[in-house]
Amino acid sequence: MFGWDRASRVHRCSAIGAPLACASGDRRISRSSDSPGPGAESGTGKHPLPVASLKLQRRDQTRAPPIVLPSGVGRCCGGCCVLPQALARFNVANLRNRRTLMRIPHSATRAVTLATAGTIVQLLGLPLGAAGTEPAPAVNPVWSVTWSPDGERFASGSYDGLVRLWGPDGTEGPVLKGHHRAVTCVAYSSDSKRLASAGQDGTVRLWDANGKPRWVLEGHSGLVACIAWSPDGKQLASAGFVDRAVRLWSADGTPGPILAGHDDSVHSVAWSPDGKQLASGSYDGTVRLWLAEGKPGQVLKGGGGKVYTVAWGPDSKRLAWGSHDGTVRLWAPDRTSELVLKGHEGYVASIAWSPDGKRLATAGDDRTVRLWKVKGKQGPVLKGHTDTAHSVAWSPDGKWLVSGGMDGTLRLWRPGKAEALWIKDLARAEARQR
Helix, strand or coil: CCCEECCCCEECCCCCCCCCCCCCCCCCCCCCCCCCCCCCCCCECCECEECCCCCCEECCECCCCECCCCECCEEEECCEEEECHHHCCEEEEECCCCEEEEECCCCCCCCEEEECCCCCEECECCCECCCCCCECCCCCCEEEEEECCCCCCEEEEECCCEEEEECCCCCEEEEEECCCCCEEEEEECCCCCEEEEEECCCEEEEEECCCCEEEEEECCCCCEEEEEECCCCCEEEEEECCCCCEEEEECCCCEEEEECCCCCCEEEEEECCCCCEEEEEECCCEEEEEECCCCEEEEEECCCCCEEEEEECCCCCCEEEEECCCEEEEECCCCCCCEEEECCCCCEEEEEECCCCCEEEEEECCCEEEEEECCCCEEEEEECCCCCEEEEEECCCCCCEEEEECCCEEEEECCCCCCCCEEEECCCCCEEEC
């Protein structure tokens, strides 16, 4: 699945954001002499150590003072280091020759594994905490947002492992605790009485409408990238990023069929509103259709590279997916070719159909939320996020959009307005009303 890139000196590993089991063996890591500090330890490949010899260098703040990452933020072993996606907007530089070892896109949403053998690497840019001993949380990336079908609330999942419920006007509601790592996806059942959340900890958790935990579903071997309820609320589908499988579960948590077929990480799943088909999008560049009982159907290849998101239109006759090349493709069984929407400068992270099926909202790597008419004409471009706009959802009445970004903010938009009317920074206490 991953390999060694000699040009960038990057060793890619299938363990996303987890302590790394390196193939290089039990080899001691040399710490950078210019970056001692709290959490700095020596160690071996058998016992991963916190990234204390690394500093972060922002592209827009190259002379920022060095800091030491706290235990658990990143880990090293056997000459490799794993950095979490929250730090992905930085570059990694080799201080010995000032050469960039690898450029991490400002919007990267996956952990990055960096080979550090024989180099001194710095990471610069995060502010120090008040005591000067640990970095203060700079951002709390929002991975997913969803609106309840009854319109009474929306939910968000974020890097801190929390699911937050919000009133339709942005008032804060209950905070649901259970996941041990980032919450990657949240989804309401069609009757709005149940909420499902998926996490980097490999679990899917079910909650009632008031936020009371009901079930914990375990079966995936690593990060669960996406979840989706069937329209009748009897099944839940989950996408395995590490095990490349789609799993079906009954509403009471009983495991169902495992749908195998993708050759790379599965990043998105979506049920057709009529409940007859399930679509899954993968890093292998395909969208696979499955019948409701789990039987394989068509395999769609759009040519846009990795597929990050899939979404069915309200009529169940159209399917949209967003790809690594920044395109959105619209497919319908009665068409000989799909319609391609171009506008994003970077991958498309999220797609949402308006309730009337006449418009699409897309969120992407270029930090924008874009509106489109289904016939392909681009509408307003909503700007405000300072990092990847990672998720977008319509309110059931079609009057509001909520977006979540890797900049750690939630934003409420009126589709016809250029600026967000409400902004909440999850790393800060206050919300900004416009």
